[in-house]
Amino acid sequence: LQEQVIASEKLSTLGILGTGFAHEIKNPLTAIIGLIQLLQKPDIDLNTQENYLNIISKELERIKDLTNQFASLGKPTLFKRKSCDIDVLIKNTVALVKNHALLHNIEIKYENKKNSLKTEVDESQIKQVLINLLQNAIDAMQEGGEITVSLDFNEETEQIKIMVQDNGVGMTAKELESISKPFFSTKERGIGLGLHISYQIIESHGGKIRVNSIKDKGSTFTLYLPAYSQQEGI
The missing domain is CATH 3.30.565.10 (Histidine kinase-like ATPase, C-terminal domain)
Incomplete structure (x- = not known):
């Protein structure tokens, strides 16, 4: 019974963490999808295109950071101040x-x-x-x-x-x-x-x-x- 309770708690924690990860990763993904749609417009100029690509690159880095944060849960976290x-x-x-x-x-x-x-x-x-x-x-x-x-x-x-x-x-x-x-x-x-x-x-x-x-x-x-x-x- 004790093992079942521990297993249930682990699954509950995993569900909470998964939900949190999905929520936090949604914002940069929404921005990236929107910018890609704008990049597909035929009349977009090169400067705007470069600007959008830079933003997309930064947002992908943010997703990477979020992934690393969730992968490191339970470990001491040092802010990149x-x-x-x-x-x-x-x-x-x-x-x-x-x-x-x-x-x-x-x-x-x-x-x-x-x-x-x-x-x-x-x-x-x-x-x-x-x-x-x-x-x-x-x-x-x-x-x-x-x-x-x-x-x-x-x-x-x-x-x-x-x-x-x-x-x-x-x-x-x-x-x-x-x-x-x-x-x-x-x-x-x-x-x-x-x-x-x-x-x-x-x-x-x-x-x-x-x-x-x-x-x-x-x-x-x-x-x-x-x-x-x-x-x-x-």
Whole structure:
């Protein structure tokens, strides 16, 4: 009986990990498929073609990194922290999601209140968080609309502040209480792992996520990151 319980727990864990992997790998795959479709247009110019191919290459590298992360579960994980210009990271991420948003009649605007903000982060993981938030915002705006991404810096707390604001369906107070829990989703076909993983990534970087939302009005996700790395990794 004990062996059966252990085997059952192993299968359950394997199922959870498989679901998480499928969820996280879906975003870069969706971007790659969309860009390949654009590359097949007969009137595409060489510069645009090269730009799309560069993005596809980077997204394939991200899939490789995700695969390595899941293959290394259970082992101590060291973040690939390096100096990063957050402004450039956000611009690149917005550019990646922008075409997908336009297909849903959604415009993404980026506001930078500081010329340049640098800190030490794992770029791939922070990019993963931003894509999750932008994709959630797109999914919440079935009638189209506008997403605003802004970058600022709090001098008193020495924290980088990134806001992702939408005017979508919003959430109730009860839904907000469960937003960071695994397998909780407000989407009809949502898996409920994207935000849970995002919270873990930001907290592991010494930061935090705060959410404000009003039902039928929209949601605002605010990421706070330290100006400098507070830990070497986990």
